[in-house]
Amino acid sequence: MTTNVRTREGGPATGRSASRRSRGEVPFRYLSTGAGIVLLGIMAAIAVFLISEAVPALQANNGNFLTELIWDPNGGEVFGIAALAFGTVLSSALALVIATPIAVGVALFISHYAPRRLAGPLGYLIDLLAAVPSVVYGLWGVAFLVPLLKEPSVWLNEHLGWFPLFAGEGAIGGKTMLAGGIVLAIMILPIIAAISREVFLQAPKMNEEAALALGATRWEMIRMAVLPFGRPGVISAAMLGLGRAMGETIAVALIFPATFDITFEILTPHANSIAANIANGFGEATPIGRGALIASGLVLFIITLLVNTAARAIINRRKEYARAGA
Amino acid sequence: MTTIQHISTSRRIKDRVVQGLVYLAFALAVVPLVSVLWLVISNGLARFDLEFLTHSMRNIGARDAGGGAYHAIVGTLEQVLLASLISVPIGLLTAIYLVEYGRGGRLSRAISFFVDVMTGVPSVVSGLFILAFWILFLGMPFSGFAGALALSILMMPTVVRSAEEMLRLVPNDLREASYALGVSKWRTIMKVVLPTAFTGIVTGVMLAVARVAGETAPLLLTVFFTDSINNDPFSGPQMGLPLFVFDQAGRPNDTAIDRAWTGALTLILIVMLLNLVARLIAWWRAPARGR
Numbered sequence: 001m002t003t004n005v006r007t008r009e010g011g012p013a014t015g016r017s018a019s020r021r022s023r024g025e026v027p028f029r030y031l032s033t034g035a036g037i038v039l040l041g042i043m044a045a046i047a048v049f050l051i052s053e054a055v056p057a058l059q060a061n062n063g064n065f066l067t068e069l070i071w072d073p074n075g076g077e078v079f080g081i082a083a084l085a086f087g088t089v090l091s092s093a094l095a096l097v098i099a100t101p102i103a104v105g106v107a108l109f110i111s112h113y114a115p116r117r118l119a120g121p122l123g124y125l126i127d128l129l130a131a132v133p134s135v136v137y138g139l140w141g142v143a144f145l146v147p148l149l150k151e152p153s154v155w156l157n158e159h160l161g162w163f164p165l166f167a168g169e170g171a172i173g174g175k176t177m178l179a180g181g182i183v184l185a186i187m188i189l190p191i192i193a194a195i196s197r198e199v200f201l202q203a204p205k206m207n208e209e210a211a212l213a214l215g216a217t218r219w220e221m222i223r224m225a226v227l228p229f230g231r232p233g234v235i236s237a238a239m240l241g242l243g244r245a246m247g248e249t250i251a252v253a254l255i256f257p258a259t260f261d262i263t264f265e266i267l268t269p270h271a272n273s274i275a276a277n278i279a280n281g282f283g284e285a286t287p288i289g290r291g292a293l294i295a296s297g298l299v300l301f302i303i304t305l306l307v308n309t310a311a312r313a314i315i316n317r318r319k320e321y322a323r324a325g326a
Numbered sequence: 327m328t329t330i331q332h333i334s335t336s337r338r339i340k341d342r343v344v345q346g347l348v349y350l351a352f353a354l355a356v357v358p359l360v361s362v363l364w365l366v367i368s369n370g371l372a373r374f375d376l377e378f379l380t381h382s383m384r385n386i387g388a389r390d391a392g393g394g395a396y397h398a399i400v401g402t403l404e405q406v407l408l409a410s411l412i413s414v415p416i417g418l419l420t421a422i423y424l425v426e427y428g429r430g431g432r433l434s435r436a437i438s439f440f441v442d443v444m445t446g447v448p449s450v451v452s453g454l455f456i457l458a459f460w461i462l463f464l465g466m467p468f469s470g471f472a473g474a475l476a477l478s479i480l481m482m483p484t485v486v487r488s489a490e491e492m493l494r495l496v497p498n499d500l501r502e503a504s505y506a507l508g509v510s511k512w513r514t515i516m517k518v519v520l521p522t523a524f525t526g527i528v529t530g531v532m533l534a535v536a537r538v539a540g541e542t543a544p545l546l547l548t549v550f551f552t553d554s555i556n557n558d559p560f561s562g563p564q565m566g567l568p569l570f571v572f573d574q575a576g577r578p579n580d581t582a583i584d585r586a587w588t589g590a591l592t593l594i595l596i597v598m599l600l601n602l603v604a605r606l607i608a609w610w611r612a613p614a615r616g617r
Contacts, residue, residue, distance in 0.1 A: 025512045029511075032419040032422045032423035035423060036420045036428070036433065038416055038420075039441065042444075043443065046479075053462050101351070102351045104351075105350070106355045108351075109349065128359060129355070129358070133541070133590075133597060134541075134542065135540065136540070138572070139575045140362045140366075193355070219345070220341070240446070244448075248448070250542040250543050254572070275448060279543055279546055290462070294454050300451060308445075
């Protein structure tokens, strides 16, 4: 009876071999904790090294970094973020305005309108939009969308030119803010649609059935039971989309004509963004130029960080609401 | 005697109008997908030949036809592989920490929060970070490895999130059964938890790979350009397929634009293939099929 229990190696299963078996416990625990800390370290390092490499360029700057429109760090050493930041905000706001209503419609379609058997595959179809690489969207935008928008842009400018966004003299159409905004809208649509869809599917079934039982039409049921429940989720989804649109680089780098001015005229070929400027300006950048681009990247990093953190805060708060209600 | 009243016409019309709008929204969302795929296939097939897949752009003049993306395909495969080798162990171990060890402590909440934040880091910023840290601060040259570092930063949060989700799906009964047999915690994780979640984790990794394989901006800042074949990701500029498309699309002549379309086709094929394999693995080992 004494040595019936044996380890796999054939030795008696005494306390000593049991502790030998778990010898890996402590290193493994440290290893996995360490991996998490490495992740935190990377986030800190991103901030630290962007700042440290940006400072020399900022010190060499002869203009005011926050208000200057010109971006000429290579020769004149005068550069400012104002026009680029404006372009980033305007293009992503445009994308958001176009994408959000369509994305909410798509989410409602998948969650409440499509036949149940088709909902899964159709949702996957929308997810495929997110799988197309951004450089392909850029190519599509330049080769297909820009020529396509030429005539509608001229028409809008002629008939609705009193509206500030559609105003503008001279060249209308071409590589415009509008074309970039539409491409960005297509790129952020799947993210907004996917999150909204999940939120709509979580809407309490009891409320939906109660509304239908009271004689509500499908739209009235959605308006009373689904949309109020989903609103915070849709808002945070839109903000995550906004963050994505602001950081999107290559598609707009191909489309935007790299001008440096502040204008609301989205039908004229005046458009740029922080990210597009980094992609387009990196090739011929001097050391000061690289530092300037890193400084602009730091601004982009901070803006997207704020937008994303706000979006996450809304999602997390909603999670607690849902748990409290359950 | 009351009769059931019909829904008034205005309410019914409103319902129908909204239904129409919802269907329209879906149709509008599918149009660009169809348009992009159609143009990429129809324009890309023209140059999708053996020469494109087996030749580089070396000695191809600015206005010449011909040439190919072999150097870019090799570069992309090496960069993505290296990025996976870096980000998968770190991401997986972080997920294990979050699920098995952290359990809602302060550190795990901080890590969880920053994983979310990291998901939102624009790809161009990760490229700038590697440029600032690896190339400008440490003085390393432009190389495929620097590109892999930038891509791994983009992969990590995706890997952590998907692995975390899969590890949480592993029933606690399995862990408890293992503990009851006297198996230590880390052995339980290695021998019970990870094998159970394995296919789910593989799917998540493949989707993460598919996502970064199409990234251009980080490569632009870290790998630089070359027209020649460079098989060594650790020295000298390399090329990547997305970078190839960007480079060719920016050139003003039609032969280059043709190459850009074919590059885009190749890139989409690679990304879709990765996506498809990931979905197949997920479907093959789905719990519904009783495995």
